[in-house]
Amino acid sequence: MSESSLIDSVQDTAVVEWVIRNVPTWLNKKDLAKALEREGIHFVCLKKLHGWDYSFISFCSEEDAKEAKLVFANQKIKGFQFELEQARNVNKKRKHTEYLQKVDERIKQVKYSMIKEESGNILKRSVADVVAPWRHYSYAEQIRRKRSAILAVLAKVTSSLKSQTESGSLTWLKSLKKRPCCNLESLIDMPEEEGARLFYRNKNEFTIGFSYKDDGTPIETVGFALGLFREGEIRVDSVNDECVTTSKRAIAIANILEVFIRSSQLRAYDKRTHKGFWRQVIVREGFRTKEVLVLLQVQTEGFERNLIDEETRRMVDFLVSSCQSNELEVHGVVLQEHNGVSNFIPTDKSPCTLFGQTYFHEKLMDLTFRIGSLSFFQTNTFAAERLLDVILELGELTSHSTVLDLCCGTGTIGMCLASKVAQVIGIELVEEAVNDAKVNMERNNIQNMTVLAGKVEDKLKAAIHLCRSSQIVAIADPPRAGLHPSVIKTLRNVVKIKRLIYISCNPANFVGNAVGLCRPKSNAFRGEPFRPIRAIGVDMFPYTEHVELVTLFHRIESDTK
Numbered sequence: 001m002s003e004s005s006l007i008d009s010v011q012d013t014a015v016v017e018w019v020i021r022n023v024p025t026w027l028n029k030k031d032l033a034k035a036l037e038r039e040g041i042h043f044v045c046l047k048k049l050h051g052w053d054y055s056f057i058s059f060c061s062e063e064d065a066k067e068a069k070l071v072f073a074n075q076k077i078k079g080f081q082f083e084l085e086q087a088r089n090v091n092k093k094r095k096h097t098e099y100l101q102k103v104d105e106r107i108k109q110v111k112y113s114m115i116k117e118e119s120g121n122i123l124k125r126s127v128a129d130v131v132a133p134w135r136h137y138s139y140a141e142q143i144r145r146k147r148s149a150i151l152a153v154l155a156k157v158t159s160s161l162k163s164q165t166e167s168g169s170l171t172w173l174k175s176l177k178k179r180p181c182c183n184l185e186s187l188i189d190m191p192e193e194e195g196a197r198l199f200y201r202n203k204n205e206f207t208i209g210f211s212y213k214d215d216g217t218p219i220e221t222v223g224f225a226l227g228l229f230r231e232g233e234i235r236v237d238s239v240n241d242e243c244v245t246t247s248k249r250a251i252a253i254a255n256i257l258e259v260f261i262r263s264s265q266l267r268a269y270d271k272r273t274h275k276g277f278w279r280q281v282i283v284r285e286g287f288r289t290k291e292v293l294v295l296l297q298v299q300t301e302g303f304e305r306n307l308i309d310e311e312t313r314r315m316v317d318f319l320v321s322s323c324q325s326n327e328l329e330v331h332g333v334v335l336q337e338h339n340g341v342s343n344f345i346p347t348d349k350s351p352c353t354l355f356g357q358t359y360f361h362e363k364l365m366d367l368t369f370r371i372g373s374l375s376f377f378q379t380n381t382f383a384a385e386r387l388l389d390v391i392l393e394l395g396e397l398t399s400h401s402t403v404l405d406l407c408c409g410t411g412t413i414g415m416c417l418a419s420k421v422a423q424v425i426g427i428e429l430v431e432e433a434v435n436d437a438k439v440n441m442e443r444n445n446i447q448n449m450t451v452l453a454g455k456v457e458d459k460l461k462a463a464i465h466l467c468r469s470s471q472i473v474a475i476a477d478p479p480r481a482g483l484h485p486s487v488i489k490t491l492r493n494v495v496k497i498k499r500l501i502y503i504s505c506n507p508a509n510f511v512g513n514a515v516g517l518c519r520p521k522s523n524a525f526r527g528e529p530f531r532p533i534r535a536i537g538v539d540m541f542p543y544t545e546h547v548e549l550v551t552l553f554h555r556i557e558s559d560t561k
């Protein structure tokens with residue numbers, strides 16, 4: 001089959017077509033799909049044959065392609081540095097209706113299989129299974145499973161390093177055989193309290209869509225999608241108290257908005273047709289301050305401005321007064337207009353204020369943080385303090401240390417350490433978070449911290465120039481994809497960085513970065529390698545498979561490799 005006819009067949013099912021380059025020839029389509037899904041890449045279909053060192057891939061939207069590109073740039077997949085390029089000979093303006101027809105066909109197929117499996121799992125999947133999939137395990141069993149998962153990751157660091165280094169080039173590695181690369185000292189669990197182990201999320205993202213009556217009539221619903229749209233699942237179910245990871249305030253607000261949207265003149269957004277207005281709602285709150293901020297995302301194309309203004313005003317009145325009668329206070333309501341296909345919240349599009357403030361406050365370690373609607377904040381406030389305890393313990397900080405707070409968000413880690421050290425320099429990509437960090441420094445009277453706006457990969461060298469001390473401790477808390485390989489190389493090259501704490505919310509992706517930090521010196525990795533010394537887990541996400549891993553690395557002195 002020629003490349004162009006293959007492109008045509010891929011093109012039938014999707015809007016945006018690309019080619020992944022540098023794919024191993026032996027990798028089959030199924031394993032490639034699994035590897036991409038593991039990294040959270042949303043695609044519609046793949047075309048890959050044995051012997052090809054590339055694969056065709058199609059996405060629902062440019063945004064999904066951009067996200068995939070970012071993941072590929074930041075990490076290797078199956079040990080290969082994939083690259084994404086737009087497919088040649090493709091008419092990019094393919095009619096959207098063709099794509100929608102295909103999606104509808106897939107949805108029908110899945111619905112059919114749901115009916116067939118009436119007594120099986122698919123129909124029984126509830127909204128609580130989506131957000132608290134481990135709720136049927138005892139807490140002790142959850143901790144046991146997370147512990148084994150972390151140990152497997154630490155062992156993977158050992159085996160990956162061994163397979164990539166000549167035998168004997170790292171002395172410390174020799175005796176490890178297949179064991180974890182360092183000791184997992186503990187996995188800190190959460191007490192059985194609301195706000196720690198139960199109903200703990202201070203940020204809850206609800207989909208606005210449809211549930212279906214027995215006769216198939218759609219009803220507007222605010223809750224969680226019961227599965228992946230690209231796998232044909234379109235149902236959204238209302239949120240309830242069985243969703244033990246969702247905060248109680250957020251459950252109440254989602255239920256209130258559902259009542260309003262069912263009576264609204266504007267309908268919920270339908271992902272299949274890209275029609276409809278109400279798309280998503282994010283409820284963020286300070287557990288300690290009890291401040292609540294609500295962000296609504298809407299699709300405005302085809303709607304009169306007057307109608308939009310009237311309905312959003314009615315929504316705010318309804319929400320605020322219903323909350324008051326439930327003894328809940330909403331401090332701000334903001335609106336983000338988003339007409340793209342992808343359902344993520346763009347962080348470069350500032351929302352407009354409909355009511356009150358555009359931020360909320362939370363307290364951590366006796367400091368108060370302002371957090372804007374698009375700024376990151378750790379989702380479990382109680383666990384975030386345990387995480388800070390671990391960082392303090394591993395950091396061995398002195399009044400002479402400089403802390404590099406990489407991916408600093410609104411500055412929580414750096415600010416909580418600032419009184420213990422000489423200087424803190426943070427780097428953060430999202431502009432709103434950087435502005436929050438600056439306000440937070442002033443409010444908490446922190447004078448020895450500076451925050452640089454931009455990507456770590458672009459700003460790290462400038463940050464290092466600002467370091468006044470020769471004792472630099474780097475603390476990296478990157479997003480799920482991990483640090484860009486160029487950042488690892490720069491960290492290796494700066495000899496003044498003797499200690500590095502890596503906080504990973506996706507331990508599987510941590511392996512690549514850990515190997516980069518620890519592999520022997522080479523042309524690409526010039527500085528002396530690091531060695532993992534201690535690891536501690538923090539159960540920031542009870543009732544889910546996710547866990548936070550904190551690892552301390554020490555720079556190896558050249559004579560003690």
Ligand SMILES: C[S@@+](CC[C@H](N)C(=O)[O-])C[C@H]1O[C@@H](n2cnc3c(N)ncnc32)[C@H](O)[C@@H]1O
Pocket residue numbers: 375376377378406407408409410411412413427428429430433454455456457477478479505
């Ligand atoms: C896991 S959060 C950690 C935030 C912060 N350390 C905290 O504890 O609140 C990751 C942060 O990295 C930021 N980020 C993502 N990619 C980045 C990049 N390439 N350079 C700098 N910051 C980035 C995100 O905006 C987010 O604030």
